[in-house]
Amino acid sequence: MEKPFAITLNPGSSLANHTGSWRTVRPEYVSRLPPCNAACPAGENIQGWLFHAESGDYEQAWRALTENNPLPAIMGRVCYHPCENGCNRQYVDASVGINSVERFLGDEAIKRGWKFATQAPISGKRVLVVGSGPAGLSAAYHLTRLGHQAVIYEAAELAGGMMRFGIPKYRLPREVLDAEIQRLVDFGVELHLQTKVTNILDTLKKGFDAVFLGVGAHIAKRAYIPAGDANKVLDAVSVLHNMEDASAPMLGRKVVVYGGGNTAIDVARTAKRLGAEEAIIVYRRTRDKMPAHDFEVEEALQEGISIKWLSTIKEAGESDIMIEKMALDENGFPQPTGEFERIEADSVVLALGQDTDLSLLDNVPGLIVDKGLIQVDKGMMTGHPGVFAGGDMANNERTVTVAVGHGKKAARAIDAWLRGETYAPPPKHEIATFERMNPWYYSDAPKTMRPVLDIIRRQSTFDEVLGGLDESNAQFEARRCMSCGNCFECDNCYGVCPDNAVIKLGPGKGFKFNYDYCKGCGMCVAECPCGAIRTVPEEN
């Protein structure tokens, strides 16, 4: 080439200079486990489904959600959302309203008639599921997804377990419950109502390859209270159960509820709605010791329910009861004080917890029962091979969400067991803690609150108390998610690299590093909002 005056070399490109050789540490893309996902007992991939909701693709969001949990409309109402307690956004302003977006998606699915799609080839195996509570429904759903025929035997005349015969309508409207159960039936789950299993080994012989037990805990615990003949002493489980039959229970004008759990609160709120002038909860410890959730206590107080703390019922008379005051000892246990008080009461409802009826398991060899709970291994299998169990009968943390998680876990273990294998869950990623994030990049956005029914209607009707979010609010809420630990394609790494060493692969494909030029400065790591890049030392 003819060169101008004083020029001896052709111009070259700096691409010849591989600055990657300067590097002592290298950036690497990672997926970390968002704290919300880690906290969800049903193992939902929350960050994953919020991602789709953020762009308005609600169907895809619902499909991603239901990979783990088939009951989002129910969940979005009754779950105590431990995910939100884990959410990193609480350190910025307030947790993402995960539960309200979940409800929005669940309701949207019902409105639009979205159905589950079949996944695996049919295996030809039949698995018995005893009980149609959340544990049973979840197990049946996941077994169906895995290609097995799930057959539910349910003793009651309607499906849903405690979701129908425990949780009151004002928190879970029955149309919602019915719709999500019907979708499971449409998906291929066989549901036999009024079919009580009395001897599991006999029933198993009717052509089943394995069984999942989800019979719940329905026998009310009693406390001995000397009672005059006329006084009505009832138990919470049957009161709430009767709410679903034609016969609404007769509780009278003054109702005393004994206990401090969510069930106690639900009975008291139900009594109020049935017309009781007074509904009083008697609990032997203090508010902070109460197992009921704070927001439920709060809602009950708003509705005019009163609570007597540090009190036990000594006896129940004809139209009143005797209460003894308690005092906490140095270990925080309530001790009697010898101080008494009488309060008027037409009925007393005991809400002191439930035990499981395990009679269907008599003479099954190998089972271990400890403190009324059936013992299971990591894959939810009992001591008897092929018999799996979960939900309220297998644990003390009794929630719908835990039951759904058990059902899923059991289904995966049953699937492996049917193939003669043991289920090994994939290893968990490390948690995407807040310290690994760069919160600067998230816009300020306060949490959206769900509308609450006005107080008059809450005291007299069984209308749903908590409303849902509309589309734009739900999307706003979804977009508050910070996508902890998982790339959400914000292009920051691609933008901030002074060496153009990040290659953009296109929507949905993320990025990769060009290690020929990456000098290992770590800017992409520091400026990744969600902590999806880490640095690792370069091996020499």
Place this chain on the structure above:
Amino acid sequence: MSFQPVKFYQTGTFTVGNRLLPPEERSVQASGKRFNSINSGHRACQGCGEALGARYAIDAAMEATDSQLIAANATGCLEVFSTPYPETSWQIPWIHSLFGNAAAVATGIAAAMKVKRAKGKVGDVRVVAQGGDGGTTDIGFGCLSGMFERNDDVLYICYDNGGYMNTGVQRSSATPAAARTATTPAVGHDPGNVFGQGKFLPAIAMAHDIPYVATATVADLRDLEAKVRRAMEFRGARYIHILVPCPLGWGTPSHDTIKMARLAKETGIFPVFEAEHGEVKSVLAIRRPLPVEEYLRPQKRFAHLFGKSPAVATIARIQALADKNIRKYRLQARQESH
């Protein structure tokens, strides 16, 4: 205001890109087809703010001019690390002449392009000049002021890293007070650089009443791109002053370059604003107010302020300078609304 921040959409316009924004609202840097005006393989230090700022600015200028752009570059890191003869990282027409004459060279090119265009030989070719703070506020100042005063059709971009970094971190008139450099060591009674009168070139540029003056940092990409785009809408002399932290000269970890620029803006140390015809038109308000200490403490060039007995009085003087900026440019944090 030339830059309309998007308030919500998860990360809004804080991040480089955002899949939730319509494509036309995304940044130049987010595009998979951006120019990469300065290519990989350059010899800038790890985490160099100047290399990054130059790509941000020139890519935006390329976009705004439909790639009809020529750059004149002063001597300094940007020139040295990008173009060791015969290699270059520049993927645009680019010329280097001397340390102090970039503005004059650019003026010449602009004049030549005007003539060529009149003769129908070229289209509308635009010109940028760029240099470091030394090349701009010290040795190139005469040429630059002339370019302003004649209102030559050039966009001058100064990459301010607060010193003569290329030759080993000597003091420039843009070096902040109290900073340690090779020529202002941290010894004696008042260690580090003197508290002079200050020489804030954006204000001097504004005093020339030129069509457009702006400041920016590498921590606010969307703002920076909008300012380059806006500058290109004007004819005549324009000036953009970009704060580009230098890990070597400031004594900061290479991964903290953007963080340092962000801290400079959030503490009020470096006011981010734009002015047209000598009048301030908009400012980038502080988002999360912080004391200057947050900015000073991570930098080794200020380490002597934080020894066993912290230099409280000196830090207070620096805080007073920041407070004055906040007052003067009205940088107070405002509520983000949706």
